[in-house]
Each structure stands twice: as structure tokens, then as C-alpha cells.
Amino acid sequence: MKNDLLEFECSGIDEQGNFIIKYTGYGEDISPEFIIKNLSPYAKTISITLEDLDHPVKNFTHWVIWNIPAAEIIKESISSDEKMKQGIAYGWHRYAGPKPPKRKSHSYKFTLYTLDCEMNLSANIFKKTFLKKADEHILQKGEVIGRFIFE
Numbered sequence: 001m002k003n004d005l006l007e008f009e010c011s012g013i014d015e016q017g018n019f020i021i022k023y024t025g026y027g028e029d030i031s032p033e034f035i036i037k038n039l040s041p042y043a044k045t046i047s048i049t050l051e052d053l054d055h056p057v058k059n060f061t062h063w064v065i066w067n068i069p070a071a072e073i074i075k076e077s078i079s080s081d082e083k084m085k086q087g088i089a090y091g092w093h094r095y096a097g098p099k100p101p102k103r104k105s106h107s108y109k110f111t112l113y114t115l116d117c118e119m120n121l122s123a124n125i126f127k128k129t130f131l132k133k134a135d136e137h138i139l140q141k142g143e144v145i146g147r148f149i150f151e
Contacts, residue, residue, distance in 0.1 A: 006112055006142030007037040011076060012097075013146035019108065023076075025099025026150050030077040031063070034112060040139045043070035043114035047134065049127050050089075052098065053145070054106040061089040062096045062108070064127040066134070067118050085123045087130055093123055098148040105149040114140040 012023035012032025021027040034048070050063035064087040068074055080086045080093065090096035100106040115137040121130065 004038075004040065004140045006039075006114060006140035008112055008142050008144065009035045009037070010110055010144050010146070011035075012110075013144060017146055019098050019146045019148035024097040024148055024150070027097070029095065029097045031095040031097075033076040034074040034110075036072045036074075036112070038140075039070060039072055040114050042116055043139055045115045045118050046070055046074065047113040047115060047119075047130070048074075049111045049131075050095070050097075051109050051111070051127075052100070052106050053109055054100070054104075059109075061127045062098070063094075064089050064130055065095075066115075066121070066130060070114060080123070083118060085119075085121065087121075087123055087125050087127060089127065098146075100148060100150060102150050105147055107145055107147050109143055109145045111141065111143045113138050 010032050012020055023032045046068040047066035052060040067084045086093045098108045117137050
């Protein structure tokens with residue numbers, strides 16, 4: 001059952017595979033809604049990362065969040081609470097949407113993970129540390145890539 005493909009839709013990316021400005025650093029800069037299609041019945045929590053695939057720093061992290069209660073819908077504009085944690089990404093503990101330089105096109109990847117537990121970790125960690133600690137608890141993983149260019 002471990003590492004099955006997680007299928008989901010992201011409201012922040014349109015049908016042509018482009019980011020909707022509302023969910024970027026040039027818009028409202030809020031996290032989009034996610035609709036999960038095949039959530040494992042064993043999933044306890046969901047984690048999400050957002051990476052800039054074209055940034056000079058390879059796979060630059062814009063967001064890492066964990067301990068989202070497992071559900072088929074994750075509402076937009078999610079924020080931390082006592083259990084849900086947002087690690088350090090883009091220098092903050094929050095969602096930081098796409099914001100490439102003007103007239104530059106970048107690709108961004110959302111990765112969703114379902115886990116079999118809550119992760120008792122400090123928010124003062126980066127994506128790499130989170131993924132290392134979560135590895136043995138990941139049940140499913142799915143990705144979606146969107147492009148963004150700000151004229």
C-alpha cells in the first residue's frame with residue numbers, strides 16, 4: 001500500500017497548466033484548494049510542498065506544510081494551527097506563491113503526500129528534513145506542475 005500514486009486537482013492551476021494569479025505572489029498569495037480523488041483509507045494526515053523548478057537554486061521551496069487532517073478537500077488559504085505546521089520555505093512559515101521575475105516563465109510543482117500519522121516536528125525545519133523524517137510514513141504521493149509568467 002505504501003507509495004501509491006495520489007491523484008488530485010489543484011484550483012490554483014487552470015486547464016492549460018498555468019497558475020491563476022490569485023494564488024501567486026503577484027495576486028492574493030494564498031494557497032489553492034486541493035481535491036483528492038483517491039485518498040487512502042489509512043491516511044491520517046496530508047503534507048504539501050511547492051517548489052520552483054526553474055529557480056537558480058535547484059527546486060527552490062516555496063511552501064512546506066504537514067499534519068493537515070486527511071480529507072478529500074483541502075480548502076484554499078490554509079494556515080497553521082497547533083497541530084498543522086508550516087516549515088521554513090522562502091524565509092517564512094507560510095505559503096509563498098509563485099513570483100518569478102517579470103517576463104520570466106517558471107514551472108512550479110505541488111507535491112502532496114499522505115501519511116499514516118501526525119509528525120511531531122518543530123516548524124523550524126526545511127523541506128529536506130521534513131521529507132527525511134516523514135519517509136517511512138508516506139502512503140501516497142502525487143504531483144502537479146503549473147507554469148507562471150508575470151508580464
